[in-house]
Amino acid sequence: MEATLTFLGTGTSMGVPTLGCGCAVCTSAMDGTRPHNRRTRASVRLDYNGRTVLIDTGQDFHFQAIREKVTHVDAVLYTHGHADHVLGMDDLRPLSFANPIPLYADDETASVIERIFEYTFRTQDRYMTSARVEMHRISTEPGTTVKLFGAAFQRIPVQHGSQVITGWRFGRAAYLTDLSSLPEESFPLLEDLDILIVDALRRAPHPSHSNLENSIALVERIKPRRAFFTHISHDLDHDAINAELPPHILMSHDGMCLDFEIAAAKTTEGTE
Numbered sequence: 001m002e003a004t005l006t007f008l009g010t011g012t013s014m015g016v017p018t019l020g021c022g023c024a025v026c027t028s029a030m031d032g033t034r035p036h037n038r039r040t041r042a043s044v045r046l047d048y049n050g051r052t053v054l055i056d057t058g059q060d061f062h063f064q065a066i067r068e069k070v071t072h073v074d075a076v077l078y079t080h081g082h083a084d085h086v087l088g089m090d091d092l093r094p095l096s097f098a099n100p101i102p103l104y105a106d107d108e109t110a111s112v113i114e115r116i117f118e119y120t121f122r123t124q125d126r127y128m129t130s131a132r133v134e135m136h137r138i139s140t141e142p143g144t145t146v147k148l149f150g151a152a153f154q155r156i157p158v159q160h161g162s163q164v165i166t167g168w169r170f171g172r173a174a175y176l177t178d179l180s181s182l183p184e185e186s187f188p189l190l191e192d193l194d195i196l197i198v199d200a201l202r203r204a205p206h207p208s209h210s211n212l213e214n215s216i217a218l219v220e221r222i223k224p225r226r227a228f229f230t231h232i233s234h235d236l237d238h239d240a241i242n243a244e245l246p247p248h249i250l251m252s253h254d255g256m257c258l259d260f261e262i263a264a265a266k267t268t269e270g271t272e
């Protein structure tokens with residue numbers, strides 16, 4: 001089944017340009033001389049089978065949805081509960097009134113979303129025009145798969161600082177944002193990929209994100225056909241880094257689209 005992945009955002013948690021920063025990358029993003037350096041908060045949109053599925057809804061979701069003409073959302077899969085991945089959940093409201101939108105998150109992430117948007121999830125005295133969303137807690141046991149609209153989304157454990165968060169594999173593509181390292185058990189789940197999308201924050205090491213050198217090494221070990229870096233800070237200039245990367249690795253940019261094969265869900269029941 002053919003699918004299209006669109007990068008809604010490719011920036012780190014502070015966004016690029018970073019507020020108060022006058023560096024060359026931020027300046028070029030601000031004045032538009034290097035539009036690919038303008039990076040909103042990281043998330044992706046998947047379109048297949050007439051459906052739209054999002055991975056994460058950061059605080060830039062409203063702007064991104066207008067830019068990419070997102071007119072309906074059928075489900076959202078979450079990676080973890082940091083602000084830059086969940087704060088846009090409330091902007092699902094107008095898209096949810098006709099049909100409730102299912103959200104899939106591990107227990108920790110679900111709890112964060114339910115705490116932040118308490119008025120949405122309360123059963124009594126609920127704010128009338130809250131988002132009509134249904135939280136589905138996913139298991140963090142090995143082999144967790146969510147089946148959505150004929151495709152299977154497999155949970156990939158990802159180390160993000162001291163936390164283990166959720167990466168997603170769907171057919172021949174995988175999205176691993178906010179990654180400092182990959183647990184050994186996750187490597188066999190990432191074989192035969194056409195597309196690997198992975199965190200590459202900056203050049204210098206960081207306690208909870210992968211740096212450029214580490215991300216290149218990760219790509220070389222996983223051996224996808226093509227790899228795309230995301231969750232990028234203002235340390236990396238889009239064109240300059242692309243020029244030094246091997247040909248099968250590219251910097252992603254906001255609005256970039258990739259076509260790939262999304263696996264059909266098997267008939268056996270998975271964990272939801």
Ligand SMILES: [Zn+2]
Pocket residue numbers: 012013042082084085178231
């Ligand atoms: Zn993040």
Ligand SMILES: [Zn+2]
Pocket residue numbers: 017018021022023024025026027234
């Ligand atoms: Zn800057």
Ligand SMILES: [Zn+2]
Pocket residue numbers: 080082160178
């Ligand atoms: Zn994070």
